[in-house]
Amino acid sequence: KKHRSYSTYNLPPGDFGIPVVGQTFSLLRSLRSNTDDQWFRARVKKYGPVSKMSVLGSPTVLLAGPAANHFIFTNENLALTQTRALRALLGRSILTLSGDELKQVRSAVQGYLRPEMVRRYVGKVDHEVRRQIKLYWVCHDTVTILPLARRLTLGVICSIVFSHEAAAIVEALAADFQFLGDAILSFPVNIPFTRFGKGMESSAKIRKAITRIAQKREDSLLQEGHAVSSTDFITHMLILRNQGAHSLTLEDIVDNVMGIIIGAHGTTSALITFMIRYLANEQDVLAQITEEQDEIADNKGTEDALTWEHVSRMKYTWKAAMETLRIVPPVFGSFRTATKDIKYQRYDIPRGWKVLAAQSITHLDSRFFNEPTKFDPSRFEKQSSIPPYSFLPFGGGPRMCPGTEFSRVEIMVVMHYLVTQFRWKLCYKDETYIKDPKPTPVFGLPVELELRRPPSTADASNAMSIQFNI
Numbered sequence: 001k002k003h004r005s006y007s008t009y010n011l012p013p014g015d016f017g018i019p020v021v022g023q024t025f026s027l028l029r030s031l032r033s034n035t036d037d038q039w040f041r042a043r044v045k046k047y048g049p050v051s052k053m054s055v056l057g058s059p060t061v062l063l064a065g066p067a068a069n070h071f072i073f074t075n076e077n078l079a080l081t082q083t084r085a086l087r088a089l090l091g092r093s094i095l096t097l098s099g100d101e102l103k104q105v106r107s108a109v110q111g112y113l114r115p116e117m118v119r120r121y122v123g124k125v126d127h128e129v130r131r132q133i134k135l136y137w138v139c140h141d142t143v144t145i146l147p148l149a150r151r152l153t154l155g156v157i158c159s160i161v162f163s164h165e166a167a168a169i170v171e172a173l174a175a176d177f178q179f180l181g182d183a184i185l186s187f188p189v190n191i192p193f194t195r196f197g198k199g200m201e202s203s204a205k206i207r208k209a210i211t212r213i214a215q216k217r218e219d220s221l222l223q224e225g226h227a228v229s230s231t232d233f234i235t236h237m238l239i240l241r242n243q244g245a246h247s248l249t250l251e252d253i254v255d256n257v258m259g260i261i262i263g264a265h266g267t268t269s270a271l272i273t274f275m276i277r278y279l280a281n282e283q284d285v286l287a288q289i290t291e292e293q294d295e296i297a298d299n300k301g302t303e304d305a306l307t308w309e310h311v312s313r314m315k316y317t318w319k320a321a322m323e324t325l326r327i328v329p330p331v332f333g334s335f336r337t338a339t340k341d342i343k344y345q346r347y348d349i350p351r352g353w354k355v356l357a358a359q360s361i362t363h364l365d366s367r368f369f370n371e372p373t374k375f376d377p378s379r380f381e382k383q384s385s386i387p388p389y390s391f392l393p394f395g396g397g398p399r400m401c402p403g404t405e406f407s408r409v410e411i412m413v414v415m416h417y418l419v420t421q422f423r424w425k426l427c428y429k430d431e432t433y434i435k436d437p438k439p440t441p442v443f444g445l446p447v448e449l450e451l452r453r454p455p456s457t458a459d460a461s462n463a464m465s466i467q468f469n470i
C-alpha cells in the first residue's frame with residue numbers, strides 16, 4: 001500500500017531487498033565481520049551517493065559525502081532516531097526526549113559539560129585514572145585491555161556524575177552497565193536471559209540505585225540548601241530545576257544520569273582500546289607521544305595531579321586520538337527520521353523514512369584523507385585541510401556529542417599515565433575486531449605489560465573504602 005502511495009515521489013535508486021528483512025542482516029553481518037565500509041562503498045558505487053534500502057523494517061536512505069553529512073546533521077526535519085530497545089532501557093533521557101523538553105535537557109547537559117566546567121573535573125579524572133591503574137594494571141604481566149578500559153571509563157564518568165558514591169556504584173553495577181549497553185541494539189521483547197531481557201533487568205537495578213542517590217541529593221538540597229560536590233550531575237539538574245530552567249521529575253533526572261553514563265562509557269573505552277592497539281604497532285607515533293608526555297611528567301611533582309594546562313599541552317597525543325577516531329570511530333553511523341516529506345538533491349525522502357550517515361564513507365575516502373588506511377596523526381596538523389563534515393566522530397549540528405571536551409580530557413589523562421608508566425606488546429599481533437556495533441577486538445585485546453616507570457606513591461585508593469549500601 002505504502003509503495004503505491006509513493007508513485008508521485010522521485011524516490012532514490014536502490015532496492016528494499018527481501019520484504020521486512022530488507023538489508024538488515026546483510027548490514028549487521030558486515031558490521032560483525034568489520035566489512036561495513038566495503039558494504040557501504042559497494043552501495044554507493046552501484047547506486048550513487050543517495051540510495052534507498054530497508055533496515056530494521058524501515059525504508060532507509062543512505063547518504064554519502066560531506067554535503068550529505070551536513071544535510072543530515074543540520075536539517076531540522078530530520079529527528080535523531082533511537083531504537084525501540086534504547087527507549088525502553090533509558091526512559092526519558094536526552095537520547096529519547098523531543099521538543100521543548102529536549103531543548104531544556106540539552107542545554108542543561110551542555111552546560112554541565114562545557115569547557116569551563118570540564119576544566120574543574122580534571123583533578124577527579126586524574127584521581128580515578130591513577131586509582132584504577134594502581135589497582136588493575138600495575139603488577140600484572142598480561143592484561144586484557146577492553147574490559148579494563150570499560151571499567152576505567154565507567155569509573156571516570158561516575159566519579160564526576162556522582163562524586164563520593166562513585167566507587168561503590170562501579171563495584172556493584174559495572175556488569176549491569178555492560179548488559180544495558182549491550183541491549184541497545186537488541187530485539188525489544190522482554191524475555192528473561194535474552195540480551196534485551198538482561199538489559200531491562202540491569203536497567204531496573206541501576207535505576208533503583210541512582211534513584212536512592214537522587215533522593216538523598218534532593219533531601220540535602222531542601223534541608224541543608226547546599227550542593228554535595230561541585231561536579232555532581234544530579235545536584236546540577238536539581239538546582240537548574242529550582243531556577244526554572246527545566247521541569248524534569250526526579251525520575252527523568254535519573255534517566256538522564258543513565259543516558260550520560262551510557263553515552264560516555266562505551267565510546268571512550270573503545271577509543272582507549274584502539275589507541276593502545278595502534279600505539280603497539282606504531283613505534284614512531286608512540287615515541288612522539290612519549291616525548292610529549294615525559295616532558296609534562298618531568299615538570300610536575302610525581303604526586304601532583306594533572307591540570308587543565310597540562311592537558312592543553314598534549315597536542316600530539318590528541319592528534320593520535322583523532323586519527324584513531326577517524327579509522328575506528330566508536331559510533332559507526334547516525335540514523336535520523338524524516339518528520340515530514342523532504343528533498344535531498346533531486347530525490348524525495350518521504351515522512352517517516354529513516355536516513356543514515358555512515359562515518360567510514362568520508363573518514364576512509366582518499367579524496368579527503370590521503371592514504372586513508374594509514375595511521376598518521378600528522379594529517380591533523382593542518383585542520384583546515386580537512387573539508388568540513390568529512391570528519392565527524394562526534395556527529396555534528398544541534399545533536400553533536402556534548403561530551404567531546406570531556407572525552408579529550410579523559411583520554412589525555414589516561415594516555416599520560418599509560419604511556420609514561422608502561423610499554424605493551426599485543427598478545428595476538430593480528431587480532432581482528434568486529435562492530436557490535438561498537439568496535440570490539442575479538443579477544444578483548446590482551447597485551448603483555450612492562451613497567452616503564454613506577455607509579456607515584458600517592459595513595460588514591462581511599463575512594464575504595466567508601467561504603468554505600470546499594
Ligand code: HEM
Pocket residue numbers: 080094095106109113157259260263264265267268271325329330331333334335392393394395396398399400401402403404406407
Ligand atoms: C570518544 C568518545 C565519544 C564519541 C566518539 C562520541 C560520539 C557521539 C556521537 C557520534 C553522538 C551523536 C550521535 C548522532 O548524532 O546520531 C554522540 C551523542 C551523545 N554523546 Fe557522545 N561520544 C563520545 C563521548 C561522550 C562522553 C564522554 C559523553 C558524556 C560525558 C557523551 C555523551 C553523549 C550524549 C548525552 C549524546 C546524545 C546527545 C543528544 O542526543 O543530543 N559522549 N556521541
